[in-house]
Amino acid sequence: MTGPISFGSSVAVENNTHQPELAHDEKVVALMNVTEVRVFPVKKEDDKLKAFATITLDSCFVIRDLKVIHGNSGLFIAMPSRKKKDGTYADIAHPLNRETREMIEQAVFDEYRRQVDGDIPEARVIGAKSSLHPALEADPEDYFTGESNA
Numbered sequence: 001m002t003g004p005i006s007f008g009s010s011v012a013v014e015n016n017t018h019q020p021e022l023a024h025d026e027k028v029v030a031l032m033n034v035t036e037v038r039v040f041p042v043k044k045e046d047d048k049l050k051a052f053a054t055i056t057l058d059s060c061f062v063i064r065d066l067k068v069i070h071g072n073s074g075l076f077i078a079m080p081s082r083k084k085k086d087g088t089y090a091d092i093a094h095p096l097n098r099e100t101r102e103m104i105e106q107a108v109f110d111e112y113r114r115q116v117d118g119d120i121p122e123a124r125v126i127g128a129k130s131s132l133h134p135a136l137e138a139d140p141e142d143y144f145t146g147e148s149n150a
Contacts, residue, residue, distance in 0.1 A: 032100075034107040035059045039068070039115045050075065051115070053108045063093050066104075068112050075112075077105045 036056035042049050051068040065080040081089040095101040 032058045034104060037107050037111040039108065039111045041112070041115055051112055053077070053112070055104060055107065065092075066108060068108065075109065077108050 034055050035058060036054075038054045039051050040053070041051045048070050049067055050070055053066040053068060054062060054064045055066065056062050063080065067078040069076055069078050079094040080092040082092055084090055095104060
């Protein structure tokens, strides 16, 4: 790392090198890729929850607990969230722009369809494989429901 980043400034990052600070009205464009997708279909046929998913960004950052859900207008991806005291849910992590959301959705939907169709029984590794939590490898449903011992 070339130096500290102030939380009040916007910095574009490309190839692990920091770029000059942007003007107030300039946008930061994410230059990252989904490098691994793991989808864990849920067995219940009547449930709206169809699968859990884990993605890896740039072979170095993992986001777990994405959900493939069948809603009124078809499948959609729900980002990881937590229940707040008032009973509503708040996203823990989510894309900041339409392009990034579409990139993540496409990668998860592609892998979900491959898993459901039975084409590939393993995770689809797009880039270098990342290591996942041992409990996720053992039993993903237990991991996501908090029943894991690891």
